[in-house]
Amino acid sequence: MRIRPISPERLVVALTERLVGAPVAGRLRVAVDGPPAADPDALAGALVDPLRAAGRPVLHVRTTDFLRPASVRLEHGRTNPDSYYLGWFDEAGLRREVLDPAGPDGTGHLLPSLWDARADRASRAGYVHLPPGGVVLVSGPLLLGGGLPFDVTVHLVLSPAALRRRTDAAQAWTLPAFARYAEEVAPQDFADVVVRLDDPRHPALVETAPTG
Numbered sequence: 001m002r003i004r005p006i007s008p009e010r011l012v013v014a015l016t017e018r019l020v021g022a023p024v025a026g027r028l029r030v031a032v033d034g035p036p037a038a039d040p041d042a043l044a045g046a047l048v049d050p051l052r053a054a055g056r057p058v059l060h061v062r063t064t065d066f067l068r069p070a071s072v073r074l075e076h077g078r079t080n081p082d083s084y085y086l087g088w089f090d091e092a093g094l095r096r097e098v099l100d101p102a103g104p105d106g107t108g109h110l111l112p113s114l115w116d117a118r119a120d121r122a123s124r125a126g127y128v129h130l131p132p133g134g135v136v137l138v139s140g141p142l143l144l145g146g147g148l149p150f151d152v153t154v155h156l157v158l159s160p161a162a163l164r165r166r167t168d169a170a171q172a173w174t175l176p177a178f179a180r181y182a183e184e185v186a187p188q189d190f191a192d193v194v195v196r197l198d199d200p201r202h203p204a205l206v207e208t209a210p211t212g
Contacts, residue, residue: 034156063140065113145185
């Protein structure tokens with residue numbers, strides 16, 4: 001394994017090149033996975049314009065727009081890490097409304113958001129057509145290891161100390177969920193691209209050394 005420091009700008013360039021060159025027919029389904037402290041939404045958002053400039057239609061979907069209703073999400077309290085880990089995000093809705101329609105046999109009609117968490121009701125968003133050759137970027141925490149059908153997976157990882165330091169105090173109760181995710185799922189061991197983000201100004205790509 002090799003750790004290669006890279007600037008934030010070069011990281012966006014490298015990921016764009018990786019996605020443009022990905023050998024997947026039809027639409028490309030990309031996970032940008034990481035805790036809120038790593039800001040996966042920001043990285044996914046930074047990829048939108050470069051991908052479009054490369055001729056790829058893009059839809060960016062945030063998992064915060066695919067939460068379960070509060071009655072389900074908060075059944076065991078507002079600060080229960082096990083509920084956060086297992087029950088906050090509507091993976092079935094994400095698959096049904098985004099990932100399956102973007103798949104090889106899908107219609108290409110994707111729903112950019114399903115739930116308005118502030119109003120605690122359906123978002124009432126309209127469907128968006130993503131043509132063949134398009135890229136859907138799904139960003140958020142705890143995306144990997146649950147069988148969601150992604151074609152390319154990007155995992156943003158922080159050391160436990162950096163995660164504690166960079167997590168907002170009001171969200172510190174989620175830290176056990178991310179410790180459990182790292183231990184049980186270990187996304188850093190299988191994601192297609194792993195980025196260390198202990199310092200957001202100085203990311204590093206984790207590269208597997210060639211064998212043989």
